Amino acid sequence: MADGKKKVKNKDGSYTYYTKSGGKWVKDNTASSSSKNKTSGGSKDTDKRIKDLDKMIEAGKGQVDNILGKDFSLGRVDEGPSSDQTAAIEAAGKDYLNAGINTSGQNTALQHLADLAATAGTRSADSTDLLNRSRSLADTASTLPADVQFALEKMKAGLGGLNSEENTALYESLLGDTNRAFQGAQRDIAGSGAAAGVSNPSLLRAAADDYMRSKLEGAQKVLVANADIQDSRLKTYGDYASSTNTNAFVRSKDALDLYGKNLTGIETNEFNQKLASGQAFNSATEANVNNNRADQISRLGLWGGLVDKGRADNLARVTTNMNSLAGEIAAKTGIVLGIPQYIMGDRASSEANRIAEKAVDKSGGGGGGSSGGGGSKSTPVAGDSFDKPSGFAAGNTVSAVNNGRI
16 A cells, blocks of 8 residues: 555454554544445345345244144153152152161160170179188198197107106116116025125125116117107108198198189189170171161162152153154244245246246247247246245235245
């Protein structure tokens, strides 16, 4: 463009023109208006066609009731669950709310098992008395009886051997024959000297020596006998004390074993009772929980199944109604849009006929022309069945829509 002018293309294909004034670009309304005017003829033609199409569509709408009937419908099915389905779903829901709830009998049984588990293994009075007796016996089993203690004390007191009285008695019993023999010897010696009128000191000394020797032997025998008695008493005391201690140990061991067996037996029974009752309670509780859970799942499944079935059935009914509605719309749309298609086809056919007639007229009659020199003018195909089709609503005839161009 010339210097000082420029044009800018608009979105609708037109142009806006600008001129440079005072160093700024200013819109040239004159040029822009002339550009718009160039497209105004096309816009009017488009508007005319749109109005023409609206009339054809209205003509099609006018035939819907005539063709399909005013009450045309493909029918509908009831949507939503039936009263029976609703009642069944509500019953299943209420039944689910009661699922997993123990009966009074179940609660009573569980409470009994809980009480048994809490008291199982409690020691009875008889068991306590048995253990007390066994413990008392174990504590006193090693205690020596009074007579045994007395015997041991006596035997222990005699471990020193014979006392002075016993020594004297033994000594005198051993010297009794010696004294009698010495006294007899003294009498014999004295008698023999008196008869002879002479004393015999040597015989008397020999008798005295024998007597002294016998006394020494007696004293030695007493010592030997005393030592033998000490040994014998010590052995007897040791044997008796050992036997007594052994018996006391055996009694104590047996008593402790008996106490241990009784205690072990009682504690084992108590433990087994606690274990068995606890296991019984736990098993019953677990089984009750599992049964309640299974009951809940079963009832929930039944309820959910009914709800799902109700939804599926309702979806099928809604789908059926939507398909029916779609069919109705398709039928009506087919009629509404079919009329414009029919009219436009008819127009095209009429236009083709006109063009053909003009061609025949220009060619001079084409083998069957009239004698008018200029040829006969084509007559529009009118007054046929397309002018007023049967069933068209008043004011919506094809002629009215077609503006007499058929």
